[in-house]
Amino acid sequence: MQNIDRLLPILTGQPVIPVVAVDTADEGVNLARALAAGGLRAIEVTMRTPAALDAIAAIVADVPDAICGAGTILNPDHYKAAVKAGSKFIVSPGATVELLDTARDSEIPFLPGSATPSELLAMMQEGYEILKFFPAEQSGGLAYLKALAPVLQGLKFCPTGGVSPDNAKDYLALPNVICVGGSWVAPKALIKAGRWDEITALAANAAGMGA
Template sequence: MQKTDRLLQILTGQAVIPVVAVDSIQEGVGLARALAKGGLKAIEVTLRTPAALEAIEAIVVDVPEAICGAGTILKPDDYTNAVKAGAKFIVSPGATVELLDTAKKSAIPFLPGSATPSELLAMLQEGYEVLKFFPAEQSGGLSYLRSLAPVFQGVKFCPTGGVSPDNARDYLALPNVVCVGGSWVAPKALIKDGAWDEITKLAAEAAGLSAD
């Protein structure tokens, strides 16, 4: 199976991809279990904390039902270290020549971010048709994505940034949106408190979202 197909399999498996930051291995494992229990098996652990890579490694080993990816990948070392930790997919808010070169050499699928027509053209030239749209709301949101659809036919997006239960269905209704990324399913306060049952409940609600 090609990398793009594997990435699409992950992204189409659930309407919402949780985008989370954790401060410890214990938080990461507990959170991944709670989200998977609620139906959100794919999770993006962002490299925004010192514990992120160790947490990804622990999730891969201790929560086999989860599909753990790594986000906030800003440089090649981030990509390489995340893959070593066992990440099943890699997400970046943008793309550089160096990141794209690293992605080409890796067997792990890459979801690069693109927000402008020029960036989209560059990504298409590199062979990417599945992209992150970030920050979604601040970059024009629903109307912007809607305007891109007739021009960039075949390109699919995972909008992230400002997506919430209030607008997620509207994003999912767009023909060029394959899923959305969101942090609301795992509020920081609930993670800190270890309120896994509450997070499982939020995950189950998010898992049930659709464009309908």
């Protein structure tokens, strides 16, 4: 089960979900505070660095304004560890039988990635209504999602991968897009330099894209 009642408010609460990688727990906390101050409360901390789980736990403990999820979840061990760290939602680039089984046994909502028509039909049969579309630009982008809309009317997407300030509004204008995921709101250089005010400004700009 996707636990849609928990997932939907997170994804509809802001037009852009920041997709970030951090190297320390302190980085994660400061970043989450900066993003929340700009209006992006939900944040996806990817499991691409050794500090990811510590960062998620620290954000959950120290940044009550944030809604911290875990991304780049590749297997059940990732899923369970992210839930134990306090993740409020789980994001994966794809879906496997093992991940779907783990999600079925968890109260934490799951946003799995799917792209091809066969994958999308399979996820609909599993009861999923909202999916990550990844990598968005490389998989056909706006034209692809536009073509899917009249055929798979029950599905909504969060496109991620190649989404930027230049095309985010175009994605958000599609009837089957509920939000987008992007890393541009938290550039690595700004994180490393501790330029949190600039990240807050980027977040505020992104938060206004759904208006």
